Amino acid sequence: MLDERSHTLLQTDPMKIYRAKRDAAHLAVTSKYAILGFISSGTYGRVYKAQSVGSDSVMYAIKKFKPDKEGDVVTYTGISQSAIREIALNREISHENVVSLKEVILEDKSIYMVFDYAEHDFLQVIHHYSQTLRIQIQSQVLKSLIYQLLNGLVYLHSTHILHRDLKPANILITASGVVKIGDLGLARLIYQPLQPLFAGDKIVVTIWYRAPELLMGAKHYNKAIDCWAVGCVFAELASLRPIFKGEEAKLDSKKNVPFQRDQLLKIFEVLGTPDDKEWPGVRDMLEYQNMKRLDPYQNRLAEWCQSRIRSQQGHELLRQLFAYDPDKRLMAKEALMHRWFQEDPRPTWKSVAITPFISLLLCDANAGLIYTYTTVDSVFQYVPTHQLPPQRRITQDEAPSMMGVPAPTQPQTQPQVPAAHIHVQGQHLSQQSQANLSQQSKPGSTTSFASVSAGVGPTQGYTTGQGGTSRKKARIA
């Protein structure tokens, strides 16, 4: 019935017809999107700015997962747990303060996730205020940013998702000023897990935003770790620098998780050494003995807040987000209801601007005053136009890329615009002088922060994945 060749096909590659059919029906990424430029890269892969082809021409951010290689040959090695999580979670969620996934394209051994484009992020805003404007973030803007961040986090937590990597670089802001929580690459569901959370990822959350229970070696943790990170982000927005900027102790050769002495010290310097009364569980924690050996500190958060937050309620919110005991820490939902958001200036978020308007057309005696409502969403609603953060900078991609232009034929001819060059390589600005570290630049980052912020003061841009002070988080899947 079958000739030899067909028979061999059934034996050696029985799925060949299936794949041929699927490949024939596939629409290529580049047929649907025009790639405009490169935005950033990380351990996961690279992010590009793109525009949909066709009449709508909407902007998107396309995250291309790094294809797996064996030597120089790109091959299939199985989709990583982190990509599976990010895809699975993003397909289910939908909220105005969480970045929205448009589609996923699997093509030629690579995975492309197409997200709505966001023009800004918290890190860029911090940089803009500290380096360009050189002023504090206005109270109303600060409050709006935190409010919308919490609003998104309440949603994630209500769906039993832990983000596990909240930090300024992962919190985006659209051109219209709406906050969007991004990067669910480390997020996961905690609803009835089949395995304890610890079994999957030994280390979660970038070191500066990592909650004390994680630093103390907790095997079980919960939503409270995200709330701690919100506290850190809040403090960073208020002071324009990371509040707990510790040095990460690296995994040893056996992949044992080390005691994060420096990070804990940075926390204790502001919040004081935790005692058994405020955090009864601390005595049972893995690193308790190590912690006991550290010098004792007094809590001086009030002092810290005085010049930076300038509101008793704001201080109170931060204090509650920084509760040592995870069970006493404010939950996202409670934080959203906090009195700080109810005192003036109010956050701009679904807040309603009411304009009285006398109805002349309706000759109804009962009509009287009619109000027109306009919803005010933008966190930058009351920021003068000249103070708005600039657009996200995109560059040509030097790495073998999806941009269609071979890298060598595309020299770096673009002018380097100071202060506009923000979100490259996950670099983080810092006002602390660390002149001993040379500036670093990786493919894709045409300049570093050090070079664009000349005249502002000694700054240091550092790159994830390299030595020195790094906020790299380990992804152990």
Next chain:
Amino acid sequence: MATDFWASSHYKRWIVDRVTLREARADDLQYVDDPEYFTYFSVFFANVITKLGKKLGFRQRVIATAIVFFRRFYLKNLYCETEPFIVIAACCYLAGKAEESPMHIKNVVAEARLFFSQQPYGVKSFPSDNSKLAEMEFYLVADLECDLTIFHPYRTLMALCEKESSGDLMTEAGEVGVCTDDGPRYWGTGEGQLELPDEALQLAWSIINDTYRSDLCLLYPPHLLAITALYLTLVLHGPTGDLIQQKSLPASSDSNSPRRSSRQASTSSLGSKRTPQDYIGFFAGLNVSMPLIATIAQEMIALYSIWERYREDVDSTTTQPLAGSPYSATTQGSSKRTLSDSRSGSHSRVGTPVEGMDEPRKAEEAGVITPALLLRVLTRMRETRLSDLVAHSGTGRPVAINKMLERTQAAG
């Protein structure tokens, strides 16, 4: 999302009707003489997935997710154009990750290769190369439209039932792990629990296991399957049925008495004395369509009668063919047992000792469906399909195939 089924991809995109199911099999139908084979394929492949899943050390929820992936894949693809065994391995590999119980790809390849090479499968062509499985996973994820979060009836069952004793059923069964916090239910009033004896709960669990041997998981929301399983349990489980009888007599004579909530009932039954519960009130309070539950129950019962003809253990050489399970490995304990197991012992399988090598053939002649028969049907389907594709080229040479191959190669 973990709690809101109504906002899920599962509900919005993957609950299909029977017409869709029929259309999915339309092309396959040309290659079989009896459409009922597909019913048996469903049982057979679900069992293969279950067995492979057990070899990989998966909990029941992971296995169930793999089965749902497999069913969704064949909503869009043909048996006659694919190799189900590589699809099965990919479904298991992916389900492990989707359910946060990942298994290294080389373990999956090794286990699958070994397992599929054994009888009755005898699959010789399963690739030893990890990248082949990874490639299949890649295409699988695309066919699943990246919807990897699956809801299962087990959770509804556990939410609805209060355990009589805190036995190890739950942990063994795998649905409820370290539960850090409970979400609200996504249907009904969210209140009230039924107190069931462990045995009855296990029966309900087994009935749910059985639903995965059919397309029911594509047709109905999981909570309806769970409620139907509970309903069938109350009808089928002798001792529990007696309880209902006892209850219904006084209830009919005293219809004015206020309904007792099951929670009250449970607290009052802490001693050995057991207070009858209001089962009817419990179902009424669930706020689901009971006629629909009855319809699903009918479909389930119909499946059991169809499955009577299906036997997996005929060519086994073990000396205790009936103690085991025709549908699933039972080494893991009673909670993994299916209703069919408990029934089978007293039905067709009684008195079929091992009779020798030609036993499977004999069984087939008697109208029994065996894995060997199904595998022959499958091979014939795939060969005929391929020769049809070849013949359509008109020249007798496999032009159509060649074209496809060229295209594949061009695509890399």
